[in-house]
Amino acid sequence: MNQQRFVLLDRDGVINQDSEDFVKSPDEWLPIAGSLEAIALLNAHSYQVAVITNQSGLARGLYDLAMLERIHAKMHHLAAEHGGTIAAIYFCPHGTDSTCACRKPKPGLLLQCAAEQHINLSETVMVGDSYRDLQAAWAADALPVLVKTGNGRQTLNAHPNLTIPVFDTLYDAAKHLVSGQ
Template sequence: MKLIILDRDGVLNYDSDNYIRSVDEWQPIPGSAEAVGRLCNAGYTVAVATNQSAIGRGFFPIEVLNGMHNKMSSLTAEHGGEFAHIAFCPHVPDDHCDCRKPMPGLIHQIEQALGVSANDAWMVGDSLTDLKAGASAGCKTALVMTGKGERTLPKLKADAELSDRPVFDDLSAFVDWLLGQAE
């Protein structure tokens, strides 16, 4: 199975430092739903690993998160894509859980849910925490410049373990590159 794991906020949809708090606030980044469709049509399995501490902070209930994910899934399905699994961490950093990125727990949840190994999967994110979670789970990692990507890039270049990771303008550019590699 060719597995791609995506962060959500900043990769699939616009992000906010004040959190995405409603279904209406969840807005896709142009081309992201199409990019997931292209991956699925090329035989990739796509999953999502997302920190959602807004739940733990009491900003919205799980039902709102489910509504966001239903919207995300519906828009993606319009372009021939689907998410095989959506793993989320509802905890705040002080909870010290093993699922909040940069810990690899969400990726392990995806492995267990899909019965696959994340070794050689791709983890695509817009933050160093995304890439660290992916790397610690054995994934290849890539940064996108959407979301927090621009402010993450200097941190990435300064990180001895991750500085050589590929960087793309957005998810569509990553998919263009990945599918071009397969030709």
Template sequence: MDMKLLILDRDGVINHDSDAYIKSLEEWIPLPGAIEAIARLSRAGWTVAVATNQSGLARGYYDLPTLEAMHARLRQMVAEQGGEVGLIVHCPHGPDDGCDCRKPRPGMLKAIAAHYGLPLAGVWFVGDSSGDLEAARAVDCQPVLVKTGKGQRTLAKTLPAGTLVFEDMAAVADHLLS
């Protein structure tokens, strides 16, 4: 079975990001075209997984049931358009916890690969931050930057060699489905 896997960061790629964190279901607002893009990819046979740093859990800004409600909303919205969201993994730790999962470390990407029994080499990891791109490079994923979220700020920095750049998730889907 030749499975097509795509891994996405969440905040700033799928939904609006905030420097004050996304702390409630009300604050979880999809970016224009993102839900449609995920559904289109899913309908075309792509498995779309998500790897998201959620240090707000460690900081006490929201709890796990709140995070799970956001992800249930994401799944529901994509399902309404005939698609599905694959595995969602999150890092609950703070930046000083020394975990292996918080991007730029690639632990979450490895967990997704293990779940699906797939090698990560060449798999696209779409993010909006340097940490996303560095996590991708660490496991030989294809780093992909979208200009949504922190993407414009990230674009101003030095990007890892070979990084692909797109306007948003809709443009990523257009490219993969063309």
């Protein structure tokens, strides 16, 4: 079976603006400049995109599954308007105190994505803005990339000796990936 090329993206802080108060509705889901174009650029170079996201707001009762689906429908719609497609979304609905296997920094969502999409994680980039995104990538044997949007600058300040690729934005990361370097 042919392995598909995927790029895995955290959602809040990578594709859309993060909020300390959580993104609880489609109106609060605001794309980061260039992020939707980045998805289209990746797609244009034969990369599929999957979103890997913790959504503890569900466990906290801040929004329900129907609202999360509406938020994701907006993300799909806006990506399509920019010529991009998100192939799949994997989310952890559990709270921060959960012992589940799917909440990043655990690798469960990445492993589920790999199994369902038939991808080799050791050749797959995971773009995140928080240290737990990087930890999940390492735990799943994926290739972590940090962006400085969202919590990225704080992550870099807290871990200044990271030896992984770091980019200002998702668009910058996407340009680097499609350049083949």
